[in-house]
Structures are given as C-alpha cells and as structure tokens.
Amino acid sequence: MASISFRNVTRRFGNTIAVNNVSFDIADNEFFCFFGPPLSGKSTILKMILGLEMPDSGEILIGGKPVNALSPAERNVAMVFQNLALFPHMTAEQNVRFPLVERKVPEDKIRARVAAVSEKLHIGHLLHKPPAQLSGGERQRVAIARALVRDPAAYLMDDPISALDARLREETRVELKRIQRELGHTLVYVTHDQEEAMSIADRMAIMENGHIRQTGKPSEIYDHPESQYVARLLGSPAINLLALNNGSAGAGTIDLGGLAVPAGASGIGIRPEDLKAEPWTSGKAGTPAKVFEVEPLGGYTVVTLTAGEEKLRALMRGHPDIRVDTDVALSCDPRRIHFFKPDGLALAPVQSGQ
Numbered sequence: 001m002a003s004i005s006f007r008n009v010t011r012r013f014g015n016t017i018a019v020n021n022v023s024f025d026i027a028d029n030e031f032f033c034f035f036g037p038p039l040s041g042k043s044t045i046l047k048m049i050l051g052l053e054m055p056d057s058g059e060i061l062i063g064g065k066p067v068n069a070l071s072p073a074e075r076n077v078a079m080v081f082q083n084l085a086l087f088p089h090m091t092a093e094q095n096v097r098f099p100l101v102e103r104k105v106p107e108d109k110i111r112a113r114v115a116a117v118s119e120k121l122h123i124g125h126l127l128h129k130p131p132a133q134l135s136g137g138e139r140q141r142v143a144i145a146r147a148l149v150r151d152p153a154a155y156l157m158d159d160p161i162s163a164l165d166a167r168l169r170e171e172t173r174v175e176l177k178r179i180q181r182e183l184g185h186t187l188v189y190v191t192h193d194q195e196e197a198m199s200i201a202d203r204m205a206i207m208e209n210g211h212i213r214q215t216g217k218p219s220e221i222y223d224h225p226e227s228q229y230v231a232r233l234l235g236s237p238a239i240n241l242l243a244l245n246n247g248s249a250g251a252g253t254i255d256l257g258g259l260a261v262p263a264g265a266s267g268i269g270i271r272p273e274d275l276k277a278e279p280w281t282s283g284k285a286g287t288p289a290k291v292f293e294v295e296p297l298g299g300y301t302v303v304t305l306t307a308g309e310e311k312l313r314a315l316m317r318g319h320p321d322i323r324v325d326t327d328v329a330l331s332c333d334p335r336r337i338h339f340f341k342p343d344g345l346a347l348a349p350v351q352s353g354q
C-alpha cells in the first residue's frame with residue numbers, strides 16, 4: 001500500500017477550473033474521503049490519481065514517487081467504478097474472481113488471491129452459494145471482496161454505494177470501514193453524502209469549486225469548521241447561522257449570556273444539538289422563542305423555533321415535552337458557539353483565561 005500526495009495540482013477544462021491549486025497528503029493505509037457538492041472536482045482528483053486525467057500543473061506522488069509521467073497501469077492504483085452489487089447468475093466465488101479473470105491473471109494466482117481475500121473477509125464458507133442464498137450483510141462482504149481482490153498500491157472508490165437503499169448503505173459502509181482497517185489498504189473515497197463521509201473516513205477533505213476548503217478528521221472539522229461553508233455542509237439538521245447585530249451587546253436574537261464576541265465577528269453558528277429550548281417561565285434566563293414545528297424522529301426530536309425574524313432548529317434527545325406554538329427559552333453553552341467574519345471564515349473565540 002502507498003501514500004498519495006498532490007502538490008499544487010491544477011486541472012482545467014476550457015474555462016472551468018475543475019481542480020484549483022490543490023495540495024494534500026493521504027497517508028499509507030488511510031481511509032481518506034473527498035466530500036463536496038456536485039461538480040466540486042472530486043471525480044477529477046480521483047481520475048488524476050489514477051492517471052486518466054493529467055494535471056495542467058503541479059505534481060502527483062504515489063508512495064513518495066512522482067507519477068505524472070506514468071501510465072495508469074504503471075501507477076498500480078485500482079478504481080472501483082461499479083457499485084457494490086453482485087452478479088446474480090454467478091456464485092460468490094465467481095463474483096470475487098471476476099476482476100482477475102477479466103484481467104487474464106493466471107489461474108494459480110487467482111486461486112491464491114481469492115483464498116487470501118476470502119479468509120480475511122471471513123467468506124470462505126459462502127463461496128459456493130449464489131447471491132440469492134446470502135443475507136444482505138453477507139452479500140455486501142462478498143461484493144467488497146470482489147472490489148478488493150486485486151492487490152494494488154491504493155483503491156479509489158467514486159460514490160460506490162449510492163445506488164443501494166438506505167439500510168443496505170448503512171450496513172455496507174460499516175463493513176467497508178471494518179474491512180479497510182483489517183486489510184490496511186489505502187482507500188480514497190468520494191461521496192456527496194455528508195453522513196457517509198463523516199462516518200467512514202479517517203480523514204476527509206471538503207471541496208468547493210475545485211478548492212479544498214478544509215482537511216482533517218471528521219470530528220475535528222465538525223467541531224472546528226474553518227468557514228461557514230464547511231460548517232453548513234456537515235451536520236443534519238444543518239448548523240443555525242445568525243447575523244450578529246451589535247457586537248458584544250447581543251447576537252441578533254440569541255442572548256449570548258455576556259460572552260465576549262471576538263473583534264470582527266459578523267455572524268455566529270450554533271449546532272442544533274447545542275441549542276437548548278425549555279418551557280418559558282418568567283424570570284428564567286434565555287432568549288424567548290416560539291415553537292414552530294416538532295418532528296419526532298424516534299430517538300431524537302427536531303424542534304423548529306422562531307425567535308424574532310430568525311428560524312432556528314434544535315435537536316433534542318427522546319421525546320421532549322414541547323408543544324407547537326408554545327413559548328420557550330433558548331440557551332446555549334457559550335463555548336459551543338462558532339464565530340464568523342463577513343468573508344465567511346471562522347474566528348477563534350476570545351480566550352477568557354478561565
């Protein structure tokens with residue numbers, strides 16, 4: 001397996017800058033995810049790693065060696081194009097063998113490789129069965145074995161499970177994460193699903209318009225977004241973003257409880273799970289708001305609130321005793337508030353020294 005690095009890589013298509021001066025380092029054996037909206041440049045990055053697209057400028061390194069001049073075959077990187085669905089007319093074993101048979105790998109090598117992958121993925125006892133006789137989870141393990149049966153320097157996957165239904169998608173991403181960790185493959189993964197990216201990646205890069213806006217562990221990026229753009233892309237329901245009206249006197253409609261606002265801040269962000277809404281009682285601290293709608297989701301409830309001109313969302317555990325059109329008091333742990341400048345970049349909170 002190998003590390004993968006870009007150094008100031010740019011790729012243009014006519015007037016479109018698909019990838020704009022991008023640099024990153026993916027470590028050996030890392031599960032790395034590119035996440036961003038459609039047309040942000042994710043697939044073009046994968047194609048340049050693979051050697052199907054050439055950069056206009058910049059350098060690409062695999063295993064520390066420059067590969068700009070190497071053909072796809074010489075780079076030994078495998079793209080998993082197809083989604084992780086099995087061929088129904090083949091047994092599990094025929095499915096797993098397929099990528100090697102297609103590449104005319106000698107039979108003894110195929111046998112050895114299928115045996116090795118089957119042992120690692122614990123599917124040896126399933127190999128004689130057709131997909132129809134496998135459970136959903138078993139089918140996904142076999143499909144992943146087929147995707148991983150080659151032994152390249154790194155695997156690339158472009159939205160491989162988006163075609164599956166929601167339940168199977170959840171199962172498959174857990175399997176994939178576990179298997180990647182067990183096998184220790186470098187895996188570069190593209191998705192436009194924020195939950196998938198957050199749950200699956202060791203580290204991720206957030207893309208916008210050909211730029212990487214932030215790179216890091218999903219939890220670090222979620223807790224410390226460097227811009228409003230990144231803050232908004234991660235989390236469901238989305239972060240509440242509010243304009244600051246008059247500096248430290250108050251944040252629009254949210255009482256900041258005397259929190260010092262950093263100089264230059266023009267807006268704040270509060271994650272729905274950090275916003276507390278409690279039944280209003282006179283004399284209670286907090287910003288008055290009205291309950292607009294309540295959405296029970298089973299384990300959680302999303303409460304939409306109106307405070308002045310603003311609509312805010314709070315994510316609460318279980319089934320809170322909150323009714324539509326009643327008055328509530330809003331509060332938030334001030335340490336969980338994000339501050340942003342007019343250009344959308346984040347500001348560090350003022351250190352109180354306490």
Ligand SMILES: Nc1ncnc2c1ncn2[C@@H]1O[C@H](COP(=O)(O)OP(=O)(O)OP(=O)(O)O)[C@@H](O)[C@H]1O
Nearest residue numbers: 013016017018037038039040041042043044045192
């Ligand atoms: N072969 C091409 N010819 C012309 N323009 C291209 C080509 N490939 C990509 N682009 C353009 O480059 C930009 C980035 O596209 P890319 O496919 O890399 O984005 P993406 O983030 O993978 O999108 P999606 O999630 O929709 O696959 C887009 O504006 C796209 O139209």
